[in-house]
Amino acid sequence: MFEQSSHPRSLRAKDSVLCATKELLDEGGLGAATVDAISARSGVSKATIYKHWPCRTAIAAEAFGRRMADSIPLPNEGNVIDDLTEQVRRVSRFYSGPNGKVFAQLLAASVTDEAAAPYFREFFLDTRRANVAELWERALRRGEVNPAISAGTATDLLFGPLIFRLLTGHAPLTEHEADAITTAALHGLLEP
Amino acid sequence: MFEQSSHPRSLRAKDSVLCATKELLDEGGLGAATVDAISARSGVSKATIYKHWPCRTAIAAEAFGRRMADSIPLPNEGNVIDDLTEQVRRVSRFYSGPNGKVFAQLLAASVTDEAAAPYFREFFLDTRRANVAELWERALRRGEVNPAISAGTATDLLFGPLIFRLLTGHAPLTEHEADAITTAALHGLLEP
Amino acid sequence: MFEQSSHPRSLRAKDSVLCATKELLDEGGLGAATVDAISARSGVSKATIYKHWPCRTAIAAEAFGRRMADSIPLPNEGNVIDDLTEQVRRVSRFYSGPNGKVFAQLLAASVTDEAAAPYFREFFLDTRRANVAELWERALRRGEVNPAISAGTATDLLFGPLIFRLLTGHAPLTEHEADAITTAALHGLLEP
Amino acid sequence: MFEQSSHPRSLRAKDSVLCATKELLDEGGLGAATVDAISARSGVSKATIYKHWPCRTAIAAEAFGRRMADSIPLPNEGNVIDDLTEQVRRVSRFYSGPNGKVFAQLLAASVTDEAAAPYFREFFLDTRRANVAELWERALRRGEVNPAISAGTATDLLFGPLIFRLLTGHAPLTEHEADAITTAALHGLLEP
DNA sequence: CACTAATCGAGACGGTACGTCGGGTCTTATG
DNA sequence: CATAAGACCCGACGTACCGTCTCGATTAGTG
CATH class of the missing domain: 1.10.10.60 (Homeodomain-like)
Known part of the structure; x- marks a missing residue:
């Protein structure tokens, strides 16, 4: 590319x-x-x-991104709840590990560094979003999720909170927190 | 402070x-x-x-933050759905306006600039999160929302996606998109 | 003053x-x-x-100068050759000691710092020159030195070389060198 | 260099x-x-x-020094008295002119600014001292000067007083004064 | 197998901002 | 009313990294 x-x-x-x-x-x-x-x-x-x-920044994005794709394999548990829960956990774990710091710096740099944004998008977002989209399609076919919601919205709803926390550090990125986010996203905020 | x-x-x-x-x-x-x-x-x-x-960065955070609090007043429509929908719209509008760019730069800079992070947190996050928390409390008292979900989780679920999009620009920040996020967050991703 | x-x-x-x-x-x-x-x-x-x-610089000049006067007492050996030889030795010793460094810095600073020059002159030069002038008068009265030469010229001839070396460090300030200077100054450069 | x-x-x-x-x-x-x-x-x-x-300071020393060498050509009158008298006059004239001020500042700065000292030495002292040394050698070969005195000592005796006066301003740098110094240095301070 | 172009390594360079330092002036509150 | 405390302006410092550039040496694939 x-x-x-x-x-x-x-x-x-x-x-x-x-x-x-x-x-x-x-x-x-x-x-x-x-x-x-x-x-x-x-x-x-x-x-x-x-x-x-x-x-x-573009160099860094490419260098760092090349090996990240592999480091978070897509789960396939057979049902969407387990799949998404596991995936959010994995990403959360990645963010809270040593690579999370670098990832945050990279994302931050891409904001300033206009030319680097496409690199960042290619090597980080696209792959990841495609993965989740695939997972989402599977769930759709099984009739497990709301078909009115696009894969994009679902992705942002699940991973946006993680990114937010990673960047500002205003809340921890423990597995427990990851699960809380997934649960809330899956079942909604409203009283059942 | x-x-x-x-x-x-x-x-x-x-x-x-x-x-x-x-x-x-x-x-x-x-x-x-x-x-x-x-x-x-x-x-x-x-x-x-x-x-x-x-x-x-700390100067910028303080300078920019001082007047932002006022620029997004807290809605009070009487029910949580309208309140949150409106609040997410307002924040989304703020992000997609001219100040959004600066906000993103500031957030990005705070990642790199360790010393600026507390300034950013104080002048941006704390106020905003306190606002939403208040809104959340109101809804809780009215029995409208799931009491198992903390105000923090709810906030991140609603605004994390906005931040995510603001930073990477991978998706637009239109009102329509804001509503899609709010709806999904409120009712959950799963098939009803 | x-x-x-x-x-x-x-x-x-x-x-x-x-x-x-x-x-x-x-x-x-x-x-x-x-x-x-x-x-x-x-x-x-x-x-x-x-x-x-x-x-x-003026403060430093006064602080440093106050105690320097005493630290180099005027010799009185009874004849001009011994007197001057000893005095040049003493000054040379002072310059090559720890105080010499500070003295040089002070002299240097006085060049730049116009306002400090009078302080430097008062607390360093005047006393010293008066001392040598007294010694010179004694010698004149004894008919030991050339009456065509003023005390000022004599002083500069004897101590100028020391100052020069102190500042540039182009030559050592040993006792041997001090004596070489004194001897040359007393008897002149020309072939006897 | x-x-x-x-x-x-x-x-x-x-x-x-x-x-x-x-x-x-x-x-x-x-x-x-x-x-x-x-x-x-x-x-x-x-x-x-x-x-x-x-x-x-190093820059200034090099910049100023490069062209100074030429500005004081070495005299060659055929006898040491005239040669040295003339040379002292020239240097004295240089010091009392507009360049003298800068030279003094430079010398002063070199005292404080350790790193600049070698530059100052190279671009000012070495050339000048070599010049006088040459003149001294000539005089030695003609048997005009005391062979017990080294060129270095002679140089300091003649030019040290000028430097001294330039820095402290305690005495003028007129031609008359220059001659007084040269005469005293050549014939010595003692009564003939 | 040499030749001619592309390509490279090395690193000098202009630019822009950084955060720090010290001098000397000025204001406020204290005794 | 002089003082201690210390905030303040000024101006220069030396450093860091960016992205561009020039150079001569190295290399490919053609004639």
Whole structure:
């Protein structure tokens, strides 16, 4: 995506950069993933780096995102309640772990860094949203969920609260909290 | 909060700074609210500014937050459905307006800028959350909502999705979307 | 000199300031003798300090100078050669000791700090030059020195080289070097 | 000296900086040669400037020193008395002119600014001292001066007094005074 | 197998903002 | 009424990182 010079040299360079960036992110968060640092560690010059990405944040988004998709496999318990409960738990666990911090920084940076937003969207949101959409479709087919609600709305309702808490830290991201959110989202706020 | 030396000079300086910052935020977003710019426009020296706030973001948070509380008055329609629907609409409208951009930048900056987080929390979250909590209490007393759900969870469920969309821009913040979120949150995702 | 408010409080304040300054100079050179530091240690407010001295350097000059006069007593060996040799040695020793550093900083600061120059002159130069002038008069009366040369010229010839070396550090200030200078100055550069 | 990356860009930047600094020194002394001012006038960024020099004073020393060497040509009258007399006069004239002030500020700054001292030494002292040393050698070969006296001592004896007066302003730097110093230094202080 | 273009590494550079420091002035409340 | 306390303005400091740039060396795939 975004470019495809299939020169072997380009490929090697891109790989080195993403690899080095990932390391730096792991070691010191987004703040440590300076372009100079990335260049130094990867052995790829800044000029070359900027030939492949529009800005620092984009590199970080790609580097970090590549391996995140796999790290949260989609559950398939057979019924929507268990599926969604488990998925929200997994994401919540991811957010409260060491990677959550970096994820938050990345999301925050994408707000400022216009050019990085598409990268962030591609490597984080799209995959994740597609996953949940699939899960949602399954549930729809089984007649378990309200067909008036779109997969998008459902996704935001379930994961928006997690993101919100991750960013501001105004409430914890424990499993218990995750379950409370899922339950409330599934059954609604109103008195039964 | 944080300090109040009640010295008239301090007060004048703080006021000038907050005022100037608000103007700059309105004119050019968080990017324009440089400490140098704030200092220049307010006539308060940088040294003095840094005696009152730990960092640039904190100033912006306070300046922007002071007047936001008023800008979203709490509705009181007599029943929880209308109240929450209206409140989510108002917040959504605020987010999609010119201030939404600045709010997002501020929230994003607070992630990076550790020292600014408490300022952001105080001037944005606490007030807002207290408001919704009040609304929630009212509904609880009227037996309209599920008492097993805390005000905090309810708040996050309703506004988390808005924040999520504001930050990533992956979905619009129209009134229609706001209503879809509110409805889903109120009645739940499951098939009735 | 320079002011004479004989209020007892003024006197106490001046003394405290000079004392504190001397300590700070001894501890960390001129760099440590910040006005704030002086104020803090002496318990005299900055406003009061600036009522007594025109600038930081002036305080330091007075504080440091007060006790220097005594620290280099005038020799009286009975003949000019021994007298001058000994005096140059003493001054040279002073310069190469811990106080020499501070003296150099003070002299340097007086160049920039116009207001401090008279203080420096009074507390350092005048006394010293008067001393040497006295020594020179004695020698003149004994017919030991060239009456065509003024005391001022003689002083500069003997001590200028020391100052020069102290400031630039281009040559050492050992006793041997001091003697070499004195000898050359006394007998002249030309082939006998 | 100190580094010469021979990159053409480096050279251009260094040149611009030195040039701009010289102008600023001429216009307003060392006080006007702010790093910001230098950066603004030269079009070279502060970061780049600090990559070439350790501190402000070092830049000024180099800028000012580069052209000073030429401004005081070495006399060659054929005999040491005339040579030295003339040289002392020239230096004295230089010191009492507009450049003298800047020179004094520079020398003073080098005392405080440890990092600048080598620059000052290189661009001012070394050349000058080498010049006088050459003159001294010539005189030695002609048997005109006392071979027991080193060139260094002679230099300090002749120019130390000038520096001393330049810094403290305790005595004028007229030609008459210059001659008095030279005469005294050449023939010695003692009664013939 | 050399040749010619693209591509690269290295890193200098301009720019912009940062947060800090110290000097000297001014205000307020105290004794 | 002078003082202690300390807030304040000013102006400069040296640093950090961004994204652009120039350079000479390295490399591909053509003739």
